[in-house]
Amino acid sequence: MGAARDPGAGRGYGFMMFGFLLLLVGSYIGLFRAPTEAFMGDVYRIMYVHVPTAWNTMLAFTFAFFCALLFLFRGDFKWDSRHEAAVEVGVMLSGLLCMQGSLWAKPTWGVWWDWDPRLTTTAVMFFSFAGILALRRFVDDPVKRATWSAAATIVAYVDVPIVYFSVRWWNSLHQMQSSPETVSAPFLIPLRTNAFGVLFLMTGLIMLRARVAALRLEQELAPPLPPPHAAPSLQPEPAR
């Protein structure tokens, strides 16, 4: 219903539906068609959601970083709404990423969590951006909220490339980034399908959440309605 009235929301739902469809197809191939991995057995199949989540988490935070920069330079609140949406979706994805990683780590590494550089930097990234969401909740002035959270995002974004390169820079228990060089060909089709699935799902979510943020801001900036008892009544002008 809402989608019919709001073309922006309609596009967001469209992206989400397409992403969900791709995820269904990719997960079906990954769960039932892709071969079993030689060392980990069937446990490896969590890779088909874990790796796409990791890629898209970084994309969401990178988008948030550019939105923060554009807001600071242009001062247009549409970038603030997109920034808020991207940070929120990125935090949700990085939370999911940590949970999926723990589920994969227990049967393969024997522990739910390890203080490995990749895991530590990912946890730091999650908490840094969750702090920015908290900052937004505690600031009432829309201009200050937008400016401060944009500045905090730019500072926090320093961790994102460190997360990506941590497996190359330090000795890590975590495997290297998944690519055609590190993943065999039969595993690539479901991996890529799910990566695009999560990408479309994330894009749809960001579009919808940005729309909600923009509507909230509109409501916030609108002049308050007068209380019912203070409504002016029409009175004839007194005779001079």
Next chain:
Amino acid sequence: MRDLLAALHKEALLQWRSRAQLLAVFVFGATSLLLFSFAVGPHAELLRENAAGFLWLGLLLASTLTLAETYQAEMEQRALEGLLLLPASPPALYYGKALSNWFQLTLLGSGLVPLMVVLYDANVPRPLALFAVIALGCAGLSAPGTLYAAMTHQARSRQTLLPLLLFPLVVPVLIASVKATSLLMTGDPMGQLRPWMLLLACFDALHWSLCGLLFGRVVED
């Protein structure tokens, strides 16, 4: 440069007038060191091994008290707005504040070292090198801490918000400082001290420049 010197002079005056605050923060840090030893128990070897971690955790917790008060004087009678109306550049104001916080935290960290030696029987064979590590680590805390304090001092629940924003960001500082301090106290046969100090210096250079650039936008809006 003249703006920066004027800002530093103002901060030095403010620090001198509120020296009781620094003493209170030192007592807080010392109490933290005492409490950490209860968490481990009276095991001399274990306490000595963890002394570097306890020192930096105590310093990190105490730093939030110092950083949260950074803009207290400017908040009274809206003096910050007055400062921004002066023909002084916002980066000069920021670097004045950040340098002042750096000085306070380095003083605090250096003051906690003798206490760590007494409480944990820690060995400090190279006090000057330890001072350099403390100075580098405190620079990493004060640069983002001063920027975040500028944001949180006007927000609701600023006492909660500042650590919430600062702690995840300074994890690399905490890790590198603890490692470097530990290597100084327990020996460095593999020559690892230099890379950890280099990591601290890189973090400092990045955040001192980035936060200085962003400060103007944060206080002007």
